[in-house]
Amino acid sequence: MKVTIRYSAQARVATGLSSEVVELDEPTSVHDLVVRLSRQHGSAFRRLALDANGCPHPSLLVAIGDDQVRSGDHRKIAPGETITIITPMSGG
Amino acid sequence: MGSTDMKMTKRLGNARTRRPLSAEERSVYEWQLGVAGFGEEGQRSLKSASVLVTRIGGVGGAAATALAAAGIGRLILAHQGNVRTSDLNRQTLMSADWIGKPRVESAQKRLKDLNPRVAVEVHNVNVGEDNVDDLVASADLVIDAAPLFRERFLLNRATVEQRKPMVDSAMYELEAQVTTFLPGRGPCLTCLYPGDPPGWRRQFPVLGAVSTMVGSLAAMEAIKVLSGLGEPLLGRLLVADLRDMSFRTVRLQRNLHCLVCRELH
Numbered sequence: 498m499k500v501t502i503r504y505s506a507q508a509r510v511a512t513g514l515s516s517e518v519v520e521l522d523e524p525t526s527v528h529d530l531v532v533r534l535s536r537q538h539g540s541a542f543r544r545l546a547l548d549a550n551g552c553p554h555p556s557l558l559v560a561i562g563d564d565q566v567r568s569g570d571h572r573k574i575a576p577g578e579t580i581t582i583i584t585p586m587s588g589g
Numbered sequence: 590m591g592s593t594d595m596k597m598t599k600r601l602g603n604a605r606t607r608r609p610l611s612a613e614e615r616s617v618y619e620w621q622l623g624v625a626g627f628g629e630e631g632q633r634s635l636k637s638a639s640v641l642v643t644r645i646g647g648v649g650g651a652a653a654t655a656l657a658a659a660g661i662g663r664l665i666l667a668h669q670g671n672v673r674t675s676d677l678n679r680q681t682l683m684s685a686d687w688i689g690k691p692r693v694e695s696a697q698k699r700l701k702d703l704n705p706r707v708a709v710e711v712h713n714v715n716v717g718e719d720n721v722d723d724l725v726a727s728a729d730l731v732i733d734a735a736p737l738f739r740e741r742f743l744l745n746r747a748t749v750e751q752r753k754p755m756v757d758s759a760m761y762e763l764e765a766q767v768t769t770f771l772p773g774r775g776p777c778l779t780c781l782y783p784g785d786p787p788g789w790r791r792q793f794p795v796l797g798a799v800s801t802m803v804g805s806l807a808a809m810e811a812i813k814v815l816s817g818l819g820e821p822l823l824g825r826l827l828v829a830d831l832r833d834m835s836f837r838t839v840r841l842q843r844n845l846h847c848l849v850c851r852e853l854h
């Protein structure tokens with residue numbers, strides 16, 4: 498099944514992508530998707546997305562459609578869904 | 590927004606504490622007094638309100654400007670340090686002739702020039718453990734425009750403890766995020782970010798037009814909460830990307846295990 502990943506802010510810079518379509522061979526959780534994307538996109542994205550234990554960083558915001566989910570959520574992603582990786586930002 | 594949330598926002602404009610408008614003020618605010626759902630009651634709510642803006646860089650400066658123009662009663666500005674040349678791409682309350690002088694003094698002068706009816710209290714300090722409780726206590730609402738998460742988390746903790754609304758405003762390159770927290774009515778900042786985000790640095794790339802927009806959005810949220818106008822971004826994060834001018838809101842979750850606000854729910 499195919500899902501669309503959108504990257505914002507630092508995640509967009511780290512991956513060099515605004516969005517991509519990812520093919521998943523089996524039902525995949527948000528947690529596993531973040532880990533997979535971290536393997537795929539190298540160290541800059543991995544530093545943003547994973548904690549010291551290799552798990553999705555709790556301060557990484559993830560949205561499925563227009564609903565936030567925890568980056569470590571074990572909910573399975575449905576075919577065709579759009580997942581947005583939202584990294585924190587601040588004032589200045 | 591549910592009725593309970595509406596009650597909380599209306600509470601900030603309690604009729605007993607709203608100060609009346611003078612004839613001169615009716616003239617100054619004539620254009621906005623005609624806004625449906627705002628009117629003289631909304632203007633009196635703003636006049637009676639105090640807003641803490643920390644800091645007053647690109648985002649906070651724009652927010653303070655919009656609130657001063659709108660006729661907020663009192664602005665409390667906190668930002669340590671002097672104007673630097675690298676501030677001038679976005680910090681519209683600063684000017685080239687004020688390089689090396691305190692930012693808060695420039696901001697105070699510019700805001701008083703814009704609207705002398707507004708009381709502008711300035712603090713040449715950044716938010717820290719030693720001052721955050723007093724700063725938050727002095728205001729009805731807080732606009733968090735700080736670049737460091739350490740300051741943002743302190744403001745979040747103090748606003749939750751004091752049950753004060755906080756508008757959170759942020760940017761990066763051409764992107765923006767704005768949301769409003771009402772303690773006990775949805776998530777707080779620590780629900781979203783339980784700890785320091787990895788890889789965040791105090792200086793980051795951004796265009797000044799982005800910070801001005803974010804500051805104006807934050808001011809609009811403050812005006813809505815204080816006057817009861819419209820629907821603030823409670824439990825919703827506005828996410829904007831000015832590359833393609835896309836604006837959307839993401840429904841946010843409370844963190845039931847949040848160390849800051851779990852006791853409120």
